Amino acid sequence: DGGITQSPKYLFRKEGQNVTLSCEQNLNHDAMYWYRQDPGQGLRLIYYSQIVNDFQKGDIAEGYSVSREKKESFPLTVTSAQKNPTAFYLCASSISLAGRTDTQYFGPGTRLTVL
C-alpha cells in the first residue's frame, strides 16, 4: 500500500533534549512538508522540501531542523531551542510543490510531549 508513515506515534522529551521524528513516503512524491498542530487550532507549516537536498523554512521554523537526503524521507528534529514543543506533528507529501491543484497527503502524526 502506498502512503506516509510516521514514527514514533508517541514521543516524550526531557527539557534540553533534541528529538527526531521520522517521516517516510512511498508515493514517489517530490514535495514533503512538516506541520504542527496545537489543540483547537489549524495546522502551521514548519518546513517544506521540493526536492532532495533542498528545503525551506515555513512559518514557524525556529527551533526545528530538517534534512532531505532521500526522496522518500524527511525527518524533523525538534531542538532544545524550541521553547514550546509539546504538540501533534504531521508530515505530508504532494506530487510537486508548485502544482496548485495537487493534493497534500498526510501521515498519521507523532504526538510529542515535553516532560
Place this chain on the structure above:
Amino acid sequence: GNSVTQMEGPVTLSEEAFLTINCTYTATGYPSLFWYVQYPGEGLQLLLKATKADDKGSNKGFEATYRKETTSFHLEKGSVQVSDSAVYFCALRGWDSSYKLIFGSGTRLLVRP
C-alpha cells in the same frame, strides 16, 4: 494575504440529521479548495476538493461547491452517522506560486445516536 474562516464548533447533531459546516475564504485569483477530516488521534484525510469555480467535490455522501461569488466552500451531508464524528478542516491553496495550504481552525462534529 490568503485566509480561511470556518464556523466555530462543536457542532452536535443527532444521527440522520442534515449537516452544514460553513467555510469562507479570502484569496486572489482562483485558489484550489479542500476539505480534510481528522479522526481522534489520527492524521488528516482528504475528504474532497474543488479546483475551479462552480466545481462540486463529493465523497462518502459529503459535498461542497466552490462558490466564487460568495467566496465560500460549505460542507454538507444529507444524513450524518455516528461514524462521521471528527474534526473537519477547510483549506485553500493559492492561485499564485505559493506552496502553502492555508487551513481554517477546524470544526468538531459530534453525532449522537
